Every structure is written in C-alpha cells, then in structure tokens.
Amino acid sequence: MKAKSSTKTVFYCSECGNETAKWMGQCPACGAWNTLVEAPKELKMALGTRAKRIAQPKLISELDAEEELRFSTGIGEFDRVLGGGAVRGSLVLVGGAPGIGKSTLLLQLCGRISEQETILYVSGEESQRQLKMRAQRLGVDHGSIYVLAETDLNIVLSTIDDLQPTVLIVDSIQTMYDAETASTPGSISQVRECTMRIMRSAKDSGYTAFVVGHINKEGSIAGPKVLEHMVDCVLYFEGDQSMSYRILRAAKNRFGSTNEIGVFEMEDSGLREVTNPSEMLLSGRPTNTPGTCVVGVMEGSRTVLAEVQALVTPSGYSGARRNANGIDYNRAMLLLAVLEKRAGFSLSSCDAYINVVGGLRLDEPATDLAVILAIASSYKDLPVGSDLAAVGEVGLSGEIRSVSHLNQRLSEIARLGFQRCIIPAHVRDDVQKQNGLQTIPVKNIREALKAVFGA
Known part of the structure; x- marks a missing residue:
C-alpha cells in the first residue's frame, strides 16, 4: 500500500488571503470568483507549546503619546x-x-x-x-x-x-x-x-x-x-x-x-x-481649440490644474460609442445625459470621448463643469478660450454647486495666467479677488454655456 504524503495542502484566496480546506469557485470571505489557489500548508506550532509572553498590556493613559x-x-x-x-x-x-x-x-x-x-x-x-x-x-x-x-x-x-x-x-x-x-x-x-x-x-x-x-x-x-x-x-x-x-x-x-x-x-x-505639476500638465496645450477646458483640482494640500479634453462626433454605428479616460465612466455618462436633457444638446446619436491629459485621474465633482464645457465646445466646434478655466459641481437638474477650497483653486488659476474662471453663483460673496482674474458666477449649465459661447 502506498503511503500517504504528510504534506497537507490548503487553498488561499489571492485577493484577501482567506484559507479554505477545499476549492470553491467563489471565495466565501470576499466574494471574488476564481481566486482560490492551492498551496502547501505552513508549518504550525506544535500542540502543547506556548509562546513566551513578552509584551505586557498597558492602560491607554499610560502610553507614550509623543509624536x-x-x-x-x-x-x-x-x-x-x-x-x-x-x-x-x-x-x-x-x-x-x-x-x-x-x-x-x-x-x-x-x-x-x-x-x-x-x-x-x-x-x-x-x-x-x-x-x-x-x-x-x-x-x-x-x-x-x-x-x-x-x-x-x-x-x-x-x-x-x-x-x-x-x-x-x-x-x-x-x-x-x-x-x-x-x-x-x-x-x-x-x-x-x-x-x-x-x-x-x-x-x-x-x-x-x-x-x-x-x-x-x-x-x-x-x-x-x-x-x-x-x-x-x-x-x-x-x-x-x-x-x-x-x-x-x-x-x-x-x-x-x-x-x-x-x-x-x-x-x-x-x-x-x-515641483510645479500644473505647468507640466498644461505644457503643449493648443490655443483656441474646440473640445478642451482647464479645471483646478485639489491633490492633497495643493492645487493642480488639469486639462479636460472631449471629442463629440456623429456616430457611424447603430449605437453611439462612449469612452472616458481619467474620470469615472458612469460620471461621464451622467454629465452627457444632463447636457442633453437640460441644455437641449442632441448627443444620443454622437460618439463621445473624454480624456484627462497627463495621466491624472480626476475623482472629485469639481471637474463636472469643465467636462460639460469641453463636451459642449466639441459639439458646437467652438473653443472656450485659452484664457478660461471652470470650477464647479453639476447636479442632475443642471444647477452649479459649490466646491471646497475655491479661493485656493482660483489663486493657482490666476498664477498661471488665466484671465477668466466660471464659478458657482451662490459663493460669489466668499470669493477673494485675484489679480488679473475675472470670476464669472453662474447658477446652471445654461448660464455657463451662454457666458462662454454667447446666445
């Protein structure tokens, strides 16, 4: 009779490290599929032995609180x-x-x-x-x-x-x-x-x-x-x-x-x-070109200016194609729907591509208004202007909502030579005046589009 191997094997989840005795299609701990892999079981401490206790518990009030x-x-x-x-x-x-x-x-x-x-x-x-x-x-x-x-x-x-x-x-x-x-x-x-x-x-x-x-x-x-x-x-x-x-x-x-x-x-x-990522990200930016807009985003404690690009073109397929790089795809689809419903743009028959230059990923809602203006600029084939930036969150009804650290964003926008910036209207009284920068307060996306492209 062939002797059984003394080496035991277990299955580990490559996502969460959970250990199971048999293979499963789905990890019972994290729910991931097809992540269980077989590996030899590590050597365990012999039964009956106990590790010597070295560390002693202390009251939290007695712990050293030095930085x-x-x-x-x-x-x-x-x-x-x-x-x-x-x-x-x-x-x-x-x-x-x-x-x-x-x-x-x-x-x-x-x-x-x-x-x-x-x-x-x-x-x-x-x-x-x-x-x-x-x-x-x-x-x-x-x-x-x-x-x-x-x-x-x-x-x-x-x-x-x-x-x-x-x-x-x-x-x-x-x-x-x-x-x-x-x-x-x-x-x-x-x-x-x-x-x-x-x-x-x-x-x-x-x-x-x-x-x-x-x-x-x-x-x-x-x-x-x-x-x-x-x-x-x-x-x-x-x-x-x-x-x-x-x-x-x-x-x-x-x-x-x-x-x-x-x-x-x-x-x-x-x-x-x-040390100055804004200048790096905006280097080589085309002037007065449709489909591009600049936004000030917060990356930790500093403001970084990023360029959002959009390309809208009539679709040659039965279903329009959508692609988003650098921003959340679902957020991009939501903004396309808001622009179509609240501003009357016919985007359902157009392919739409959105990109953030430089490899940045923009997750905060403050980029919504810049994305809206970039899409509208490509759709109308009209530039927003190389001297304009936009900061604001867009709601489902098309309203423009406030964002955090607005004065810090405007300071960086003014430092890099921009002359105009579109901001939410209800925070105009809290805005500090920046040298050479004109702030344009708007209440909704219709006012924003009118301020940029005219009637």
Missing part, C-alpha cells in the same frame, strides 16, 4: 506623499508596473540620505554588479549604502541583526523566501510570511523598511490583499512608459493623507522632481 519620529528622504515629492517624511519603524510598500522606475526611485533615495543613515539594500532580482552599474549612472556611489544580493529571508534578517541599519530596502518582496514555509518563492504564503517577518523586525528594531511589490494585471499589488493591510503605507508609482512623467500616490498611509501626489520626470540621469 512619531520622522526623517526626510531628501526627495521633496516623496516626503509630501509620505505625509512629511518617513517614519522610524514603519513599513512602506511601493508598487508599480515593471520598468516604471520603482528601483530607480529607491536607489536615488539611498543617495540622498546615505550621509545621515545606514542603509541595507537587499536585491533579489539584480546582482551586486548590476546594481553598482545602475548606481553609477544615477550618481549614487558614496555614503553608508550596503548591498546584499540575497533571496533567503533568514540570511537577510541575520544581516540586519549584525549591521543594525536604520533604513532597509527589499527589491522585491516576491523574490524573498522563508525556508520554514513549505511553498515556492513568490507564492501567496511566502509573500505573506516574508512581509510579516520583515514588519516584526522593523517594529522591534526601529528601522524604516521600503519593500518593492510587483502588481498584477488588474493593477493591484500581487499577492494576497492582506499584504496591504499589514504595512503602514502603500504607495503606487504610476505612469505610461511611453511618456516621461511618473506619479507617486498613496493608497494607504497611517501617518498622513492619502490625497497627496508626487510628480516626477524620468530622465537619462534618473528621476527629477516636478
């Missing part, structure tokens, strides 16, 4: 996204598409802080020689930067105990493996276990860990969703590889806002900070 210790990364845009700098003892997960510049960003970070910090750069994908060649190209060849080309997590943690670094960089977490976990490197259980051990080491020793994570085809961090819950910050490095600009944004941040973005430009010598 967390931060240090500057030397990269202003990176500090902005982190909430004012990196926090000691935190674990930061940096995700992005292959070749987008994650390793370049972290290697440049090493060069900026190498004089003040002791850094251990763990490379699981490149050899030490390859890393040295890239560092020379970026001008990072000095300071306390130690490089370890290793994938065994136990060796990495042993090196950390010996070196006592203040900053750890792991590139990438998918290449690390724990010999005590009976599964292949890159599997769900390995990624989860390696991240957990690095997190505990960072919390106990007080160093800051930056961990690179690959993304899957859906655009989220590869591995179980629980990975994002374990870390303190989740940063996404985004951008089109065919374009030079990159955007760093926070999807989770326990120490700051998740609304801030950092903008970089990829050059031959590495990433360059873009």
